[in-house]
Amino acid sequence: MFSRALRVPRAAAPSLRAARAARAPTVAAFRSVTTDAASASLEKGVPEEDDKPFQVNLSDESFETYELDPPPYTLDVTKKELKQMYYDMVVTRQMEMAADRLYKEKKIRGFCHLSTGQEAVATGIEHALNKEDDVITAYRCHGYALMRGATVRSIIGELLGRREGIAYGKGGSMHMFSKGFYGGNGIVGAQVPVGAGLAFAHKYTGRKQATVILYGDGASNQGQVFEAFNMAKLWNLPALFGCENNKYGMGTAAARSSALTDYYKRGQYIPGLKVNGMDVLAVKAAVQYGKQWTTNDNGPLVLEYVTYRYGGHSMSDPGTTYRTREEIQRMRSTNDPIAGLKTKMLDWSVVTEEELKSIDKEARKHVNDEVAAAEAMAVPDTTPQILYEDIYVKGTEPQFIRGRTPDENFYFN
Amino acid sequence: MRWLAPAVSERRQYSTHPPNARLNLPIDYSATPLLSHSSQTALATADLPAEVKNGTTKRMNLFQAINDALSTALTEDEDVIIFGEDVSFGGVFRCTMKLAEQFGGDRVFNTPLTEQGIMGFAIGAAAEGMRPVAEIQFADYVYPAFDQLVNEAAKYRYRDGSCGRSVGGLTVRMPCGGVGHGALYHSQSPEALFTHIPGLRVVMPRSPLQAKGLLLAAIRSNDPVIFMEPKILYRAAVEQVPTAAYTLPLSKAEILKEGKDVTVISYGQPLYTCDSAIQSVEKDLGISVELIDLRTLYPWDKETVFKSVQKTGRVLVVHEAMVNAGIGAEVAAAIQEDPETFIRLEAPVQRVAGFSIHTPLLFEKFNVPDVARVYDSIKKVLDY
Numbered sequence: 001m002f003s004r005a006l007r008v009p010r011a012a013a014p015s016l017r018a019a020r021a022a023r024a025p026t027v028a029a030f031r032s033v034t035t036d037a038a039s040a041s042l043e044k045g046v047p048e049e050d051d052k053p054f055q056v057n058l059s060d061e062s063f064e065t066y067e068l069d070p071p072p073y074t075l076d077v078t079k080k081e082l083k084q085m086y087y088d089m090v091v092t093r094q095m096e097m098a099a100d101r102l103y104k105e106k107k108i109r110g111f112c113h114l115s116t117g118q119e120a121v122a123t124g125i126e127h128a129l130n131k132e133d134d135v136i137t138a139y140r141c142h143g144y145a146l147m148r149g150a151t152v153r154s155i156i157g158e159l160l161g162r163r164e165g166i167a168y169g170k171g172g173s174m175h176m177f178s179k180g181f182y183g184g185n186g187i188v189g190a191q192v193p194v195g196a197g198l199a200f201a202h203k204y205t206g207r208k209q210a211t212v213i214l215y216g217d218g219a220s221n222q223g224q225v226f227e228a229f230n231m232a233k234l235w236n237l238p239a240l241f242g243c244e245n246n247k248y249g250m251g252t253a254a255a256r257s258s259a260l261t262d263y264y265k266r267g268q269y270i271p272g273l274k275v276n277g278m279d280v281l282a283v284k285a286a287v288q289y290g291k292q293w294t295t296n297d298n299g300p301l302v303l304e305y306v307t308y309r310y311g312g313h314s315m316s317d318p319g320t321t322y323r324t325r326e327e328i329q330r331m332r333s334t335n336d337p338i339a340g341l342k343t344k345m346l347d348w349s350v351v352t353e354e355e356l357k358s359i360d361k362e363a364r365k366h367v368n369d370e371v372a373a374a375e376a377m378a379v380p381d382t383t384p385q386i387l388y389e390d391i392y393v394k395g396t397e398p399q400f401i402r403g404r405t406p407d408e409n410f411y412f413n
Numbered sequence: 414m415r416w417l418a419p420a421v422s423e424r425r426q427y428s429t430h431p432p433n434a435r436l437n438l439p440i441d442y443s444a445t446p447l448l449s450h451s452s453q454t455a456l457a458t459a460d461l462p463a464e465v466k467n468g469t470t471k472r473m474n475l476f477q478a479i480n481d482a483l484s485t486a487l488t489e490d491e492d493v494i495i496f497g498e499d500v501s502f503g504g505v506f507r508c509t510m511k512l513a514e515q516f517g518g519d520r521v522f523n524t525p526l527t528e529q530g531i532m533g534f535a536i537g538a539a540a541e542g543m544r545p546v547a548e549i550q551f552a553d554y555v556y557p558a559f560d561q562l563v564n565e566a567a568k569y570r571y572r573d574g575s576c577g578r579s580v581g582g583l584t585v586r587m588p589c590g591g592v593g594h595g596a597l598y599h600s601q602s603p604e605a606l607f608t609h610i611p612g613l614r615v616v617m618p619r620s621p622l623q624a625k626g627l628l629l630a631a632i633r634s635n636d637p638v639i640f641m642e643p644k645i646l647y648r649a650a651v652e653q654v655p656t657a658a659y660t661l662p663l664s665k666a667e668i669l670k671e672g673k674d675v676t677v678i679s680y681g682q683p684l685y686t687c688d689s690a691i692q693s694v695e696k697d698l699g700i701s702v703e704l705i706d707l708r709t710l711y712p713w714d715k716e717t718v719f720k721s722v723q724k725t726g727r728v729l730v731v732h733e734a735m736v737n738a739g740i741g742a743e744v745a746a747a748i749q750e751d752p753e754t755f756i757r758l759e760a761p762v763q764r765v766a767g768f769s770i771h772t773p774l775l776f777e778k779f780n781v782p783d784v785a786r787v788y789d790s791i792k793k794v795l796d797y
Contacts (some may be wrong), residue, residue, distance in 0.1 A: 187553070221530070250505075338521065
């Protein structure tokens with residue numbers, strides 16, 4: 001019995017998935033959230049003005065709910081906002097690609113987790129929040145840091161270990177913080193109860209703010225996630241737990257590590273909302289709704305963002321040993337969040353091809369300039385002030401440290 | 414040879430060194446006397462059983478030696494099971510390669526990312542008399558499992574009283590230590606947190622040959638064992654390893670090199686640093702230094718250490734983990750507590766260890782003891 005439970009998925013899963021996919025359009029009762037990034041539609045025309053709101057309809061497969069009424073399937077947007085969302089996602093991707101390049105050039109060292117493919121989640125969340133709300137996430141954090149207001153240069157500078165990096169270059173990839181953003185956490189699941197504490201502070205001080213707490217499908221099996229759920233519900237905290245389900249916890253498929261892969265139902269006594277995490281509009285609609293819900297003192301929600309990472313778990317993982325190249329290719333070519341929004345913006349005449357090209361160009365130039373600035377940053381000085389700050393009580397530092405100058409370190413002939 | 418290439422930036426980074434350098438040259442694992450580069454030296458290893466000494470050897474790196482030990486354990490004992498995050502496809506460091514294919518998914522399997530759960534699960538299985546080998550993917554991730562290890566595993570035999578059960582079959586493997594750029598959460602070496610706990614054995618091997626023997630001993634031992642593998646050695650340390658199954662004694666230190674003037678005590682990867690420093694200092698000062706590998710960090714081999722210190726009168730303890738309340742503190746305290754050893758001390762016991770800081774991304778090399786620090790400390794105990 002035991003071995004069967006462990007063995008079944010690999011052989012059976014693809015055919016099951018294929019069967020699901022084949023059945024989905026025809027069988028109305030069996031409906032899962034779509035990962036189509038271009039599933040929204042428009043009823044009326046788009047206004048001329050850049051900041052005049054208009055309504056878009058989200059696909060009726062954008063959400064699934066658990067003990068919760070679904071959010072409205074319409075979303076008010078402006079042309080300006082759509083363009084900003086598009087720009088944000090392009091900048092995030094360009095930045096991740098730059099990090100990828102710098103890592104392969106051995107300029108970035110250490111452990112580095114990229115979010116290529118998952119841009120719609122960070123972008124959609126940010127567009128539903130204001131700067132007084134809080135976000136906390138795990139180690140796949142570059143996009144969130146950027147969305148929360150960090151500059152590309154401070155993020156790349158951090159990856160390079162430079163003083164102008166957002167955490168003084170001390171932490172690198174997994175550890176970045178900015179206003180309203182509490183990291184950037186290296187330990188799987190550890191950020192979830194911390195997020196409950198952030199939410200409590202908002203409630204305690206009477207601020208009508210939400211805390212968005214993110215973790216992966218792998219982390220969702222950590223005990224402390226459930227401990228945080230319980231506290232959040234018990235004390236009715238304004239917490240929007242959110243599982244970024246990219247289908248693989250490191251190298252293990254969700255179904256092989258989770259007894260229940262409906263992560264939005266994992267809160268049991270907390271209502272859940274599953275959302276198409278490849279569609280930035282659906283993410284925004286869900287989080288906007290969630291924020292309203294939770295700041296109205298309805299307690300926490302457990303969201304599940306259905307998304308996909310194109311790259312490996314980290315830079316040392318090619319990402320192709322536990323999934324097929326075809327699967328990655330299919331997601332890239334048919335469900336890409338950036339391509340999806342691009343299609344819609346063109347279809348709706350929000351932008352012309354020309355305008356879109358200039359946004360692309362601007363985003364690329366911005367990232368290139370910022371990365372060049374980060375690369376030009378000096379390696380930090382090896383002075384005691386820098387080596388011992390924030391850890392030693394002043395006056396108790398080691399008196400002498402070797403290795404700062406070549407003669408100390410190498411004893412020349 | 415990277416330093417020959419044109420400099421990318423003015424300040425050198427990572428494992429580079431300038432021309433004419435005498436100390437802190439990159440450790441040449443292909444020449445170090447701490448590894449057995451030939452079958453003869455491998456088979457002459459102390460503590461090997463006679464039948465193994467007559468056998469054959471195979472060249473292996475550390476992860477292959479671990480794999481060999483795990484494969485041996487799975488073959489010889491049906492009660493051995495192996496699990497952890499991503500172990501089915503070999504684990505992030507390749508230590509469990511092919512084991513799932515060879516022994517089946519009910520004996521070698523992936524767990525969810527749930528360290529506390531993994532540990533509790535392993536303890537339960539061990540309490541039933543099985544021999545679980547649980548893998549924590551990085552030692553940095555073990556803390557959620559700390560409660561299970563300290564409050565359940567370590568106390569099991571003590572509290573079970575007349576029922577007589579224990580979780581002695583339990584072995585917990587975890588890669589530890591710096592790799593040059595692991596930063597806060599991929600470079601810790603938390604052995605001292607476990608050596609504080611009565612009821613757990615803590616082992617750290619220095620080489621593939623040692624790892625195979627000590628890991629098999631850990632799995633066969635009737636005490637719960639924390640087995641910490643210096644991850645930088647997984648690929649770097651390559652040596653001839655006996656092909657037969659063998660164990661090396663737990664809680665027994667090994668004198669790697671005899672000497673009469675100074676005793677250097679260490680374990681794991683820093684032994685290679687110590688060896689480089691000792692070679693230089695012996696040549697420069699014409700002294701002889703004794704090098705001891707503790708191998709088991711708790712309960713550790715006081716007798717070997719005391720005997721050596723009684724002979725030399727001068728001692729330093731070297732480890733990578735931070736200096737405060739570390740193995741160095743414990744060893745130094747034990748040395749001065751023993752009247753026969755204390756009376757023979759010619760200089761205060763030195764600790765060469767990581768500073769009391771978290772591992773910074775770029776400056777790990779300043780934190781991990783290097784050859785110059787060990788070299789200077791040897792001079793310091795001599796000059797006292």
